Amino acid sequence: MEYIIICLAALLGSGLTLFSGFGLGTLLVPVFGLFFPIEIAIILTAIVHFLNNLFKLFLLGKSANLNVVLRFGIPAILFAFLGAYILSLLTDMQPLMDYQMGNHIFEIMPIKLTIGILLLFFSLFEVVPSLANIQFDKKYLPLGGILSGFFGGLSGNQGALRAAFLIRANLSKQSFIATGVVIACLVDISRLTIYSKEIINHSDHFDYTLLTLATLSAFIGAYFGNKLLEKVTIKTIQNLVTVMLILFAILLIMGII
Template sequence: MNFRDISYIFLLLAMLAEILGTIGGFGSSVFFVPIANFYFDFQSVLGLTAIYHLSSNVSKIVLFKKGIDKRLLFNIGIPSVIFVIIGGFLTKYVNSQYLEIILGVFLVGFSLLFLIKKNLIIKPNNKNAITGGILSGFSAGLLGTGGAIRGLTMAAFNLEKSVFIATSAFIDFLIDFTRTFVYFQNGYIHKHDIIYLPFLIVIGFVGTMIGKRILTYIPQDKFKKISLTLILIIGIVTVLPKLMNWG
């Protein structure tokens, strides 16, 4: 593969995914994975997403590092890392289409719940944090994206936006660092896809910077609503094509 074979439309969409992921606070994979599925096989998407996300999350950690919540980092991060390994190994044996439908329904249902019941807040206790970490880590390993579940969990905690983004990015970094080794072991990181990585690394940094600049114009009270609305859209986009294909 050479540079003439590169899809620049895909790279442009990847940039948009990074900007939206930064604004929403849950990372670009929730948008990047569905986009990449139009251009690559599912295994290549998993491998590219893990490596691309490493650079994306490093940039978020650098730009938002003052906001990291160490308690949430511990309670969500550790179970996420454990279950991303489990999910990553299960990709060899599980039909992902059924799981994507379940994920989409879950995201639509819970995002609507918190959008409708605006005063509903889940307490940021250990039980809720650990449960969110388990679900997001397992989903990230199995489907390539778990940021929406983690974003939904953290949005429910009603966190200040810099704390939300910094903590989410650090957890995401731990997840991506771990699953990169799992996917490599599974043979998902292919030589013919490597040509995209330099572009995606640059996009990860530039998209994060653009997203951060846009965030300065978004009031804190609007941030949670935007995050939940984006998650709702992700859920609909995830589940609708699968249901239409069944029909």
């Protein structure tokens, strides 16, 4: 049963999140977590996420905007390390509050609350008519990388902030997705470098058949998502990103993810 659930989540998640540029990891961690300890679930998700990004790079990489990759991606990677380091110093950080729904207790953490508010702010650029046509000047790309990397290192939720900036960077739909994929690959490499010791320590507990099938399922989802890309407009992608940003922000603020 776990094979079907995990592979289906990887297939659908990869296809749907191809357009938004974020969300696959958020979806896969709790699904893997149904069948594995959370530390194993995080590592397995990181591996599938990275391999799937490499496949998307093969499909779309030629459309990436190198200038945006350099100006956004390099600050993102550097500040991701800084954010991760600061997180290691904040291991005793306390939640602002907690609450219970059913049998689950959810905690509202300061970092995730901050990111949620930032994402809601960026969502205003799509839902408020007077802001809808505003584009971020290229000079602000390093700032976007700094924010994305730093808060991503603190919480692991880097993709949403990256998408919030790139969707307003006046890129074509192919370039928006491809540029995000290249940056995501660079971030995944840095993240897997940090995880490398844990990967080695837990390698005996991996189900390699399941890992392979989940990765292949993600490939299939990305392949068909890429085929569908030809039929959608940049406005459709902007609307999808906005909806996902708002949903993602609400779930962060509520402490659900």
